[in-house]
Amino acid sequence: MTPSNSGPTPSFLWDLDGTLLDTYPAIDGALQDALAALGRPTELTALVPLTRVTLGHAIGTLAARLGLEEDALWQAHGQAEARRSGQFAPPMPYACEVMTEVRARGALNLVVTHRDREGAIVRLQAAGLWPLVDDLISVSDGYARKPDPAMFLAAMDRHALKPAGCLAVGDRELDIRAAHDAGIPAALLVTPGANLAVEAEYMLPDLKALLGVLNTDLPA
Known part of the structure; x- marks a missing residue:
């Protein structure tokens, strides 16, 4: 060039x-898995606008919206992320x-x-x-x-x-x-x-x- x-x-x-x-596919996927594990299955299209701000913003917003404890969602997300460990982007x-x-x-x-x-x-x-x-x-x-x-x-x-x-x-x-x-x-x-x-x-x-x-x- x-x-x-x-x-x-x-x-x-x-x-x-x-x-x-x-x-983002891994970030969104882990968050979706965490929500499903807590009995709040959520479409990926609802996660994208939130995770593109920050993951913390997404977790805080979703916890408030879905009636979840924020700490519980963080913990579930950490567990979901650990299951995906070794899968580099x-x-x-x-x-x-x-x-x-x-x-x-x-x-x-x-x-x-x-x-x-x-x-x-x-x-x-x-x-x-x-x-x-x-x-x-x-x-x-x-x-x-x-x-x-x-x-x-x-x-x-x-x-x-x-x-x-x-x-x-x-x-x-x-x-x-x-x-x-x-x-x-x-x-x-x-x-x-x-x-x-x-x-x-x-x-x-x-x-x-x-x-x-x-x-x-x-x-x-």
């Missing part, structure tokens, strides 16, 4: 779950291609995630993406969770980057808010059925669209 943008390629600050890795379509292109253009692939460092690395290795990651910033480093911008600010500081030289890519409202609070333009990977009240500089139907973004000038 021949670059046609007039400026340098931005470094990408990637979210992990739901952006680089297709984790595949990479999202075109994640490898976009990361490879970013690297080929001399920019960085930085992962900014709520997952603990060890768990994130294991999952990236299983998906075949770890060799394309230049650095990983996680809550294991002591930073606050998104939408706090601390992890984005730390990533820029660590690699001497300016906000205008970065692009944050995520699939949830908190990803975009954290990026914007750090002054970074953002691309939102839109999940069908998830109604998010946030606007990003780029609204992506899939990660393939980022190959087109790489050939445009980023917003100032």
